Amino acid sequence: LSRTHSSGYNNETYIIGTTGTLHTGRFAGYPGPIHVELWQHDGTKHPESKTFEMTYLQGDYPEFLPRFDIAYRQAHQQFRDDIDSGAAFAVTQNEVLDAQVFVEAAHRSAQQNGARYRLQRFDDLPAYKTACIVNGLLND
The missing domain is CATH 1.10.10 (Arc Repressor Mutant, subunit A)
Structure with missing residues (x-):
């Protein structure tokens, strides 16, 4: 999870391993792209690194909401689908x-x-x- 709050508090996540590093949270402004960077052991960026566009909502929303909109909508849809089908939930x-x-x-x-x-x-x-x-x- 990575986000920059309007107060300027910046959260970045680094997962450092023996053959590389995963980095997310290099905030590029709001609105702006979301970078997920994979760094190889030799210090070069892996070609599978990706940049995602932020989701934009119309109206007055908390600063973080557009970045999580898709995930929230998918989780709510999955919950409704599980109820409708009688499937077991992801958690007990x-x-x-x-x-x-x-x-x-x-x-x-x-x-x-x-x-x-x-x-x-x-x-x-x-x-x-x-x-x-x-x-x-x-x-x-």
Whole structure:
């Protein structure tokens, strides 16, 4: 994930390996191209490096939205298709619950000067709920 916020905060990602480097996030202005660069061990750019054009939306949107528009639309369409066809989702109910419990623990910790919360995972939902109550992450 790479983006430059309107405040000027720039996120770039480098994945460095023994035979090359993947780099994304060389921000070229908004609106502007999105570069994904593959650098070879000898310092030359790999021919499969690509530049993608940003998606542009009409209207007043948050600065980052056009860059993620296609991904959001595809994810929403896949979700609707899975519901219509009865297909299994890409993540399970418990994986979604795990993520929400983690976010809740981080939120409560931030509100209480870094208080620590014990996180436990259960496949059994009633046991999961009990653990969240006992560990202060869910009000009974």
